[in-house]
Amino acid sequence: MTPDEFAPETLTAQALGWVDEQTRAITPPIHVSSTYLRDPDNEYRSGRVYQRDNNPTFDQAEAVLNTLEGGHETLLFASGMAAATSVFQALQPGDHVLVPRVMYWGLRNWLTNFATSWGLEVELIDMTDAATVQAALRPGTTKLVWVETPANPLWSVTDIAETARLAHAAGALLAVDSTAATPVHTQPLALGADLVMHSATKYLNGHSDLTAGTVTTRSDNEHWQRVRLVRAQIGGTLGSFESWLLLRGMRTLFLRVRAASASALHIAQHFEQHPLVSEVLYPGLASSQGHDLARQQMREGFGGMLSIRVAGDEAAAVAVAANTRLWKRATSLGGVESLIEHRASIEGPGTPVPTDLLRLSVGIENADDLIRDLERALTIPNS
Numbered sequence: 452m453t454p455d456e457f458a459p460e461t462l463t464a465q466a467l468g469w470v471d472e473q474t475r476a477i478t479p480p481i482h483v484s485s486t487y488l489r490d491p492d493n494e495y496r497s498g499r500v501y502q503r504d505n506n507p508t509f510d511q512a513e514a515v516l517n518t519l520e521g522g523h524e525t526l527l528f529a530s531g532m533a534a535a536t537s538v539f540q541a542l543q544p545g546d547h548v549l550v551p552r553v554m555y556w557g558l559r560n561w562l563t564n565f566a567t568s569w570g571l572e573v574e575l576i577d578m579t580d581a582a583t584v585q586a587a588l589r590p591g592t593t594k595l596v597w598v599e600t601p602a603n604p605l606w607s608v609t610d611i612a613e614t615a616r617l618a619h620a621a622g623a624l625l626a627v628d629s630t631a632a633t634p635v636h637t638q639p640l641a642l643g644a645d646l647v648m649h650s651a652t653k654y655l656n657g658h659s660d661l662t663a664g665t666v667t668t669r670s671d672n673e674h675w676q677r678v679r680l681v682r683a684q685i686g687g688t689l690g691s692f693e694s695w696l697l698l699r700g701m702r703t704l705f706l707r708v709r710a711a712s713a714s715a716l717h718i719a720q721h722f723e724q725h726p727l728v729s730e731v732l733y734p735g736l737a738s739s740q741g742h743d744l745a746r747q748q749m750r751e752g753f754g755g756m757l758s759i760r761v762a763g764d765e766a767a768a769v770a771v772a773a774n775t776r777l778w779k780r781a782t783s784l785g786g787v788e789s790l791i792e793h794r795a796s797i798e799g800p801g802t803p804v805p806t807d808l809l810r811l812s813v814g815i816e817n818a819d820d821l822i823r824d825l826e827r828a829l830t831i832p833n834s
């Protein structure tokens with residue numbers, strides 16, 4: 452099955468139409484072998500040697516995502532962090548990288564605390580502003596520009612096509628963390644990015660029952676070959692069962708993401724003028740900073756992630772999260788169940804996140820049930 456013949460949701464639901472020739476099974480098996488037989492003449496003609504570099508259970512999940520992203524090749528990793536850090540570890544000491552100030556905090560921490568001691572020069576900038584990006588690029592020295600859009604947890608939007616143009620003019624690669632957008636809403640490679648990364652823990656899997664990561668490349672090149680080696684040599688490889696579960700989760704990606712995005716827009720609009728909410732951060736709102744850009748760059752909606760700022764202080768925000776029944780108080784995002792999180796608490800000192808902010812990951816429950824639950828939780832601490 453190819454994208455010329457079928458729509459992405461058809462390709463995804465049928466996992467590209469794969470059928471096991473030997474058994475006629477329409478669901479792939481789980482391969483658990485850690486090692487593969489060598490040919491008598493000492494060759495490995497199967498192309499498979501050892502599970503740290505290869506596993507047939509990866510094949511279908513990698514192929515489906517590669518098709519959705521329109522890539523040259525996709526690799527699965529043990530987590531989103533394993534995927535993202537491999538992209539940076541494939542660079543060389545002395546290389547300069549530009550990363551956004553507002554981004555997934557775990558990766559920001561790793562970049563500022565570990566990548567720097569490996570010799571990478573990491574510069575945090577406002578990635579939403581093209582003039583800032585242009586001024587920070589050092590032609591020949593900047594090797595990678597990292598974009599996250601919409602970016603955690605303020606959901607600011609970065610222009611992928613423009614940032615790619617600027618990065619390429621300076622000789623740098625552009626990588627996009629597209630976890631929040633998912634392939635349902637955005638195709639970063641088609642907009643000019645060189646690499647697209649996902650925490651597959653989130654929407655791609657969608658059921659909060661595994662950690663996984665992916666990187667897709669637009670073309671084969673020296674940096675990509677090093678990313679492959681980093682995965683194999685460090686062992687940031689996904690387990691067999693998780694790979695199989697991920698493929699199962701991905702089959703419903705379009706249904707889940709469309710439902711979550713529609714509900715997120717409804718919830719954002721409902722609370723936009725709410726007296727107990729000082730601000731709703733969601734790229735789907737016409738009042739939001741990145742709305743016009745999001746309309747160009749994203750299709751079929753704006754994703755299932757939004758944040759609200761509770762009128763009052765940090766204690767009021769924490770109390771709202773404590774008072775919800777349906778929204779589960781937990782970190783992470785992109786599952787079928789809705790989550791609420793006081794984000795500054797998990798990010799700790801130095802976070803750019805306002806202390807009155809609650810991050811909402813909208814699931815696939817009834818949107819009015821979610822609104823009623825949040826309404827109730829908002830009124831309790833103020834009554």
Ligand SMILES: Cc1ncc(COP(=O)(O)O)c(C=O)c1O
Nearest residue numbers: 530531532555630650652662663
């Ligand atoms: C946008 C984004 N990127 C990367 C990651 C890291 O992924 P993982 O937790 O799968 O390592 C996360 C996790 O929350 C995330 O939200």
